[in-house]
Amino acid sequence: MDNHDDFAFEPVRGLPERPPKSETILWQGSPSTLALARDAYGLVWVMGYFAVIIVWRAAVGSIDGGLAGAFAFGLPYAILAAMAAAVILALAWVAARTTVYTITTARVAMRIGAALTVTLNIPFRQIATASLDRRRNGTGTIALETLGDTKFSYLMLWPHLRPWHARKPQPALRCIPDAARVATILAEAAEARVSEPVVTRSAAPAAALAAAE
Structure with missing residues (x-):
């Protein structure tokens, strides 16, 4: 089995460098993956579109061929729907994994x-x-x-x-x-x-010291 990690170069997973000691x-x-496919890649909308097409084509086929005609007319679109879902899920899986x-x-x-x-x-x-x-x-x-x-x-x-x-x-x-x-x-x-005070160094004392000298 190949255990190669595409991000093995990261000193810390998800970060390009180790955070400072003051940061946790x-x-x-x-x-x-499933939520990303649904919300970002439109899985529900795509499947809804194919569902309408499948029902429509099956209804057309059933007029002359009955159940067999409905199956014959609807099956190709059902296969396309399955392929589209597979592609969307694959894209979402890659995005989630990386x-x-x-x-x-x-x-x-x-x-x-x-x-x-x-x-x-x-x-x-x-x-x-x-x-x-x-x-x-x-x-x-x-x-x-x-x-x-x-x-x-x-x-x-x-x-x-x-x-x-x-x-x-x-x-x-x-x-x-x-x-x-x-x-x-x-x-x-x-x-x-955000509530932590921000400490800044002022150059005024150094400037005053230089002037005194």
Whole structure:
């Protein structure tokens, strides 16, 4: 069996480099394949389209051929529907397998992309709001609205973004299991980080000392 890991070069799974000692990884996860196929790749809509076509063709075939005619007319489209579902599920599986979302005490990191892999690092201080879209089965999407002029490419992010926000794409932890718990982890970590005082060094004492000399 081949145990080769395509991301063996990562010092830490999902991160391009080891985080500093002051930073702790709180959660890591990936999208649910089925949820991603349904919500991002439109599995339900595609299957609904084929269902209408199959029923229509079967009805046409049953007019002259009865049950046998309905089967003969509907079967080719049922096969096409199965093939389309297989392709969508394969795409969603690849996307889920190559994606790692990470929440640390300082940031959200997203390793995304199958053909061209990139890692986005979004510090908590650059996040304006985080919104949760949760499904009944517990999966959900956490979208991150960033501050200032921070911009992301829609094509680079897709499908790891908030749907229907093409003007200013919002990176998102898409279709993750147990989304409510992850949202709580994110909210608590961001609140703790943002509330920390920022210590800056002033050059005034040094300048005054130089003038005195």
